[in-house]
């Protein structure tokens with residue numbers, strides 16, 4: 001197939017773009033500035049998207065790569081969990097095809113302010129869809145004071161069985177167990193996920209690899225500009241309490257998130273810019 005096809009449609013009034021090129025298919029939502037799907041040709045879907053996801057104003061879409069910004073997690077001062085970028089309406093600023101045939105989209109939130117936040121920033125997400133998926137989030141402080149930014153490209157991966165997979169690349173790293181009062185541990189060997197897992201790995205920009213024996217593939221997650229990795233799965237009990245996750249839905253999902261943790265927030269000076277990015281590829 002030559003070139004890129006991009007078509008727009010609505011899911012319950014939310015505008016999404018369907019992209020198809022020589023390498024892959026992808027779906028991107030302008031609500032949240034969020035990749036919802038990425039599927040290289042001949043490959044199973046790489047990202048998990050909840051069949052019960054809610055598409056509506058003010059709601060976060062469960063799955064794909066939500067952009068958590070300008071804070072990650074709950075915030076002592078209040079405001080929505082994981083910030084407001086994932087519930088904002090982004091603009092499609094540029095679209096094009098790169099020399100190698102990959103599709104490039106640039107989404108933007110030009111002047112980003114919120115009642116619960118005293119900062120002011122511009123935000124752009126560059127999405128490159130090729131054999132690999134690359135997502136880069138670039139922010140610039142356009143206010144007059146320094147702002148502390150924590151964030152995540154909160155990536156939900158599609159897996160055959162969460163209890164059968166393992167995540168390589170975090171051995172020896174310190175983590176806080178968010179499911180157990182932030183107790184600190186050091187990761188021994190690869191990460192396996194049984195029951196609720198919510199871990200914040202600190203000071204690591206290492207590449208992680210999801211080994212999925214059921215789908216007979218490895219998903220390689222490279223990252224830059226981020227000093228932390230979150231590994232999350234709600235487990236059976238919590239999933240049952242989540243209206244936008246089917247009871248058994250947790251089994252096919254694993255989040256490995258490229259993050260800046262609140263404790264290690266970026267101090268962004270006026271006019272300063274910062275980029276975090278993740279690059280996802282599949283190996284057989």
Ligand SMILES: O=P(O)(O)OC[C@H]1O[C@H](O)[C@H](O)[C@@H](O)[C@@H]1O
Nearest residue numbers: 060073081082178198230232255
């Ligand atoms: O339900 P959400 O606000 O989307 O958050 C979903 C999850 O995100 C991250 O992975 C956090 O580490 C978890 O503590 C949180 O439960």
